[in-house]
Amino acid sequence: MNSNRSFALSFDIEDYFHVSAFEKQIQPENWDNLEQRTEANVDLILELLDSNRSTKATFFILGWIAKRFPNLVKSITQQGHEVASHGFNHQRLINLTxxxxxADISDSKKMLEDLSGSKVIGYRAPSFSLSPKTLWAVDELKEAGYIYSSSVNPVPHDLYGMPNAPRTPFLWQNGLEELPVTTLQLLNRRWPCAGGGYFRLYPYQLSKWALKTAREQLDGPVIFYMHPWELDPNQPRVTNAPLKSRFRHYINLNKTQSRLENLVTDFEWDTISSVKESYSIKQVAAI
Ligand SMILES: [Zn+2]
Known part of the structure; x- marks a missing residue:
């Protein structure tokens, strides 16, 4: 085992209809009536990880999914992955009191702990929606018993982001650990390089180079993320969504699986909780 593990792989377990980009087109009360594709897509991910170096990852599971597909949480646990929380109903923090x-973070934590039989210490906000306007969430997470959050994407973006947050892991004032999604510093700005739509948009070799370069720049681990629906080119299309949302959601879905296979072969990945043990997080954010 690598004594200084540096690359953490994570998946946000939700279906194609949960994403914030389609929140105006698909109402939560209709979610149950739609074709459910998460289980099959997660099975694909589990098989892919298992057959490539038995790679372990962190699964930030939506409570809504865990409630309907409890066996999925059990499969993830049985294969030795970390179970963490993605909240219950995938509402952006700004839309919640x-x-x-x-209630959202406590209910999802309890359900995941009951199903997995282990303690849930990690949380990721839906759509990286932890922002300067919702910093009260940090105290609630600590209060609910979470040890770390991976909810900050330190880039400028129209839907999310805390562009002034540190790029490396840091402590919030109350001691909660934050592991931001990895960015690359280049040409005087930060570039997203660690997952989601960018991994589908960029050619694989560019992603690989960016992750290696970011790792050299950072005094901390690389945190990478994907979603099960990103490996599913046959998912139903939300045709009435804006062009920009459709472009971001559907680009290169048919290339993700082979790219992910390359990724787990080219780097040595582990769960966020294992990787963060290799680092002592000392920097307290002045946010
Ligand atoms: Zn999500």
Missing amino acids: RDEFK
Whole structure:
């Protein structure tokens, strides 16, 4: 085992209809009526990881999914992956009251702990929606018993992001650990390089180079993320969504699987909780 593990792989377990980009087209009360594709897509991911170096990853599972597909949480656990929380109903933090958020993160934590039989210490906000306007969430996460969050994407973006947050792991004022999604510093700005739509958009060799370069720049681990629906070119199309949302959601879905296979072969990945043990996080954010 590598004593200084540097690359953490994570998946946000939700279906194609949960994404914030389609929140105006698909209402939560209709979610149950749609074709459910998460289980099959997660099975594909589990098989892919298992057959490539028995790679382990962190699965930030939506409570909504865990409630309907409890066996999925059990499969993830049985294969030795880390179970973490992606909240219950995939609502962006700005759309929740503090009390609603408190219930959301407690209910999802309890359900995942009951199903996995192990303690859940990690949380990722839906759509990286932890922002300067919702920093009360940090105290609620600590209060609910979470040890770390991976909810900050330190880039400028129209839908999310904390462009002034540190690029490396840091402590919030209350001691909660934050492991931001990895960015690349280049030409005087930060570039997203660690997953999601960017991994589908960029040629694989560019992603590989960017991850290696970011790792050299950072005094900390690389945090990479994907979603099960990104490996599913046959998912139903949301045809009435804006062109920009459709472009971001559907580009290169048919290339993700082979790219992910390359990724788990080219780098040595582990869960976020294992990787963060190799680092002592000392920097306290002045946010
Ligand atoms: Zn999500």
